[in-house]
Amino acid sequence: MTAPFGTQFAPLISVSHYADGQWSAAELQSAEELQLHPASHVLHYSSSCFEGLKAYRRSDGSAHIFRLDMHIRRMQNSAALLHLPAPESSMLEHMIFSVVKQQLDQIPAFPGSLYLRPTMIGIDEMIGSAGQASGTAILYVLASPVGDYFGGSEKTLRLLVDDQNMRTTPTFGQAKTGGNYAAALRFIAQAKAEHNCDQVLFCPGGNVQETGAANFFLINDNRLITKPLDGSILPGVTRDSLLILGEQLGYSIEERDFTVTELLDSAANGECALSGTAAVLTAVGELVHNGRTYPVGNGQVGANTVKLRQALTDIQAGNNQQYSHWLHQVQ
Numbered sequence: 001m002t003a004p005f006g007t008q009f010a011p012l013i014s015v016s017h018y019a020d021g022q023w024s025a026a027e028l029q030s031a032e033e034l035q036l037h038p039a040s041h042v043l044h045y046s047s048s049c050f051e052g053l054k055a056y057r058r059s060d061g062s063a064h065i066f067r068l069d070m071h072i073r074r075m076q077n078s079a080a081l082l083h084l085p086a087p088e089s090s091m092l093e094h095m096i097f098s099v100v101k102q103q104l105d106q107i108p109a110f111p112g113s114l115y116l117r118p119t120m121i122g123i124d125e126m127i128g129s130a131g132q133a134s135g136t137a138i139l140y141v142l143a144s145p146v147g148d149y150f151g152g153s154e155k156t157l158r159l160l161v162d163d164q165n166m167r168t169t170p171t172f173g174q175a176k177t178g179g180n181y182a183a184a185l186r187f188i189a190q191a192k193a194e195h196n197c198d199q200v201l202f203c204p205g206g207n208v209q210e211t212g213a214a215n216f217f218l219i220n221d222n223r224l225i226t227k228p229l230d231g232s233i234l235p236g237v238t239r240d241s242l243l244i245l246g247e248q249l250g251y252s253i254e255e256r257d258f259t260v261t262e263l264l265d266s267a268a269n270g271e272c273a274l275s276g277t278a279a280v281l282t283a284v285g286e287l288v289h290n291g292r293t294y295p296v297g298n299g300q301v302g303a304n305t306v307k308l309r310q311a312l313t314d315i316q317a318g319n320n321q322q323y324s325h326w327l328h329q330v331q
């Protein structure tokens with residue numbers, strides 16, 4: 001797979017419309033276009049939320065979705081925070097299944113996958129009342145065949161440690177909503193232009209949070225540290241999975257707040273990594289803070305990062321029966 005992550009699309013999406021308090025029966029339609037009135041609520045007031053999850057194909061041709069229930073719950077939580085109509089779990093599951101089932105040929109061989117993007121938008125045609133929620137909405141599930149987000153697991157990232165700016169608000173960090181990403185863009189663009197960094201690690205007031213699109217882990221041979229879920233960061237499904245697997249592998253798990261000072265002190269003799277559906281577990285090789293570069297360990301992918309990533313991808317490949325309940329076979 002050579003195309004950048006998320007730039008190629010399977011031909012069909014599943015779509016349902018919400019009006020008068022109910023959802024229409026979902027239908028498959030072309031992924032080529034979606035018509036919106038220029039006054040649509042989402043285009044002005046950002047009434048949107050989405051999810052990102054993956055379906056994997058096995059050699060017998062069956063498709064399996066990783067931690068579908070957690071992604072559905074997070075979509076419902078995001079919808080509630082944006083005052084959009086939360087879909088029933090069974091309805092969203094059905095829409096996701098139908099998109100995968102009709103397009104099994106679109107799922108690349110493991111470790112490739114079909115990245116699924118359920119998306120909800122408010123579509124009231126209304127620009128006169130910014131304070132009013134949209135009473136109508138569209139829910140659709142888009143699918144994109146993907147390879148490796150960061151283009152090879154041996155690449156390490158260079159992160160700007162930003163102790164000034166917040167990615168989003170303390171409440172909305174937990175929502176997967178477009179505005180959060182838009183708010184972070186200028187900081188990421190600036191970090192690239194001025195410091196040649198791949199991503200920004202947001203640490204407002206010195207509190208280490210997450211990057212623009214992944215959770216953050218501080219790792220050594222004995223323990224995993226990551227910020228607790230306090231509403232300000234996205235409750236990552238990969239984060240949750242790594243905490244469970246890490247404990248089983250014998251690491252002590254520290255879900256706690258930690259500072260930039262602790263991060264920079266520990267990084268020299270440890271490992272740092274980003275976790276996410278797209279990132280899986282991607283090693284950080286360098287941290288940049290106040291114009292100075294701090295190598296993380298020896299700058300290469302650390303042994304603990306490799307071990308944790310392997311434990312996760314073994315499950316996703318269907319090679320660990322103990323966690324087979326994390327995979328939902330597409331029926």
Ligand SMILES: Cc1ncc(COP(=O)(O)O)c(C=O)c1O
Pocket residue numbers: 052210211212213214215234235236237238239275276277278
């Ligand atoms: C801001 C942010 N944090 C963390 C994550 C990781 O979440 P997950 O592991 O559920 O993909 C993502 C998305 O992938 C994200 O956009």
